[in-house]
Amino acid sequence: xxxxxxxxxxxxxxxxxxxxxxxxxxxxxxxxxxxxxxxxxxxxxxxxxxxxxxxxxxxxxxxxxxxxxxxxxxxxxxxxxxxxxxxxxxxxxxxxxxxxxxxxxxxxxxxxxxxxxxxxxxxxxxxxxxxxxxxxxxxxxxxxxxxxxxxxxxxxxxxxxxxxxxxxxxxxxxxxxxxxxxxxxxxxxxxxxxxxxxxxxxxxxxxxxxxxxxxxxxxxxxxxxxxxxxxxxxxxxxxxxxxxxxxxxxxxxxxxxxxxxxxxxxxxxxxxxxxxxxxxxxxxxxxxxxxxxxxxxxxxxxxxxxxxxxxxxxxxxxxxxxxxxxxxxxxxxxxxxxxxxxxxxxxxxxxx
Numbered sequence: 001x002x003x004x005x006x007x008x009x010x011x012x013x014x015x016x017x018x019x020x021x022x023x024x025x026x027x028x029x030x031x032x033x034x035x036x037x038x039x040x041x042x043x044x045x046x047x048x049x050x051x052x053x054x055x056x057x058x059x060x061x062x063x064x065x066x067x068x069x070x071x072x073x074x075x076x077x078x079x080x081x082x083x084x085x086x087x088x089x090x091x092x093x094x095x096x097x098x099x100x101x102x103x104x105x106x107x108x109x110x111x112x113x114x115x116x117x118x119x120x121x122x123x124x125x126x127x128x129x130x131x132x133x134x135x136x137x138x139x140x141x142x143x144x145x146x147x148x149x150x151x152x153x154x155x156x157x158x159x160x161x162x163x164x165x166x167x168x169x170x171x172x173x174x175x176x177x178x179x180x181x182x183x184x185x186x187x188x189x190x191x192x193x194x195x196x197x198x199x200x201x202x203x204x205x206x207x208x209x210x211x212x213x214x215x216x217x218x219x220x221x222x223x224x225x226x227x228x229x230x231x232x233x234x235x236x237x238x239x240x241x242x243x244x245x246x247x248x249x250x251x252x253x254x255x256x257x258x259x260x261x262x263x264x265x266x267x268x269x270x271x272x273x274x275x276x277x278x279x280x281x282x283x284x285x286x287x288x289x290x291x292x293x294x295x296x297x298x299x300x301x302x303x304x305x306x307x308x309x310x311x312x313x314x315x316x317x318x319x320x321x322x323x324x325x326x327x328x329x330x331x332x333x334x335x336x337x338x339x340x341x342x343x344x345x346x347x348x349x350x351x352x
Contacts, residue, residue, distance in 0.1 A: 003070040004200065007223045008230035011066025015234025018058040023238055023245045026052030051243060054100045056251015059185075059231040060093050063258075066227035079217035080136040082224060085261040088128035092171055092257040095120060096249030121253075122168045128257075129163035132264060137216050143267035145344040147214045166269055167260040173279035174256030175249060176286055176307050181241035183309065183323050185232045187278045187330035188255045192229035194275045194334045195262040196222050198341060202266065208348050214267060221265055228258055241320050271341065277333025278326055282307045 064086065070076050099117065132138050133156050139147040140159040154162060178184035199222035202209035209215050232255070238244045247255075256279075263272035273280050285308035292302040303311040312322045 003073050003076045003223055004226045007066040007070035007227040010069040011062045011227040011230035012234040014065045015058050015062035015231040016237055018062055019055055019235050019238045019245060022055055022058055023052055051246055053246040053248040054250050055235060055245035056247035056254055059235050059251050060254050062231035062234060063227040066230055067223055070223045076219060079220040081216055081265045082220050084132050084136055085224060088261055089254050089257050091124050092253040093250050096253035100248040100250050121171060125167035126164040128167060129160045132163060133160050138265055139213055139267050144270040145268060145341045146209055147267040163264050167257055170260035170276060171253055171256035173283035175252040177279050177282045178247060178252040179307055180309055180319055180323050181243035182236055182239045183326055184252055185236050185239050185247060186327045189229055189232040190330045190334040191259050191275050192225045194338055195225035195266060196229060197338060198266050198268060199225055221262060225262055241323060271337050274333055274337040278330040
C-alpha cells in the first residue's frame, strides 16, 4: 500500500507543477491548438483556438516518475510486463506527439496523419501485442475477471490478434473522447482507479488471481495504474473547464494504450468495455453516425454531430453539463465493473 501512495502522490505533484510549466512554455511560444471552424457544423468553440496543447506530456512524464519513485522500496520489483507497457505507451505517445506538433506548426486541426493514422496505430498495436505475448508470461486465455473465466485458450496467434485489436480500439476510443475540457482525463482517472483496485486485489489474493498462469507481478501493475491516476488528477487542475491546456493526441494515445495494456496484463480484457463504458459510447456514436450516413446515401445523420458529446452541446446542454454528466456515466460504468469483479471474487473465494 505504501508503494501505491508514493506513486500516486509523486505523479500528482509532478503532473500538477509540470502542467503549469507547459502552460507557460507553450503560451510563450504563441502557438496553440487549432479549432475546427463553422464549416464543420460543430458547436462554437472558436474561443478555445490558440489554447496550449500537448499537455499529455505532463501526464506521461509524471506517471513515469511516480512509477519509478515507488521502486525505491525494496519489495517493489520491475516486471517484464511493465517494460512492455511503458514501451507501448511511449510508442503511441510518440505518434500522438508528432501529429500534435504538425497540427500546431501547420495550423491544421486534422493534422497530417488523420487519414493514415489508423493504419499506423494498428501497426504499432500489433507490434506491442506481439512483444507482450512473446516476451512476457501474459496469459493466452480469454478472460473476464480472471485468467480462468471463461479461460478459453486462444493460443499465441489468437492472443496477439485480440490484444492488437483491444489496444487499437481503446486508444482510438480515448482519442475520440478527448473533445471537451477535462472529459478524457476525468473518465481515464476512473479507469485507472479501477485497475489499481483490480491489480492490488490480485496481489492480495494470489491463490485466485496469480497462481497457475494468472497475473504476473500484480503489485507492479497496480503501481502503474495508480501512477497514471495521480498524473491524470494533477493534469485535471489545469485541464478542467475552462481548460488552460489540452492533452492533445500525445495524451489521449498514451492514456488509451495504458488502459488497454493494463486490461491485458490483469486478465480483464472482457471487463475493459465496462470499465471504459464512456469511451465505448463515444466511439460507438461515431460508428453509428458513419453507418447511418452511408446507408442513407449520405442524406441522413443519427446525431447532429459525433462524437455524441458534441450532439448534446448542439441540443443546448452547456459544455460543463455535458462533461459532468459524462463523468457520472464513467463513474457508474467503473462501479458496475468493480461490482462484477468483486461478485466473482466472492463466489470463487467461497468455492475455495
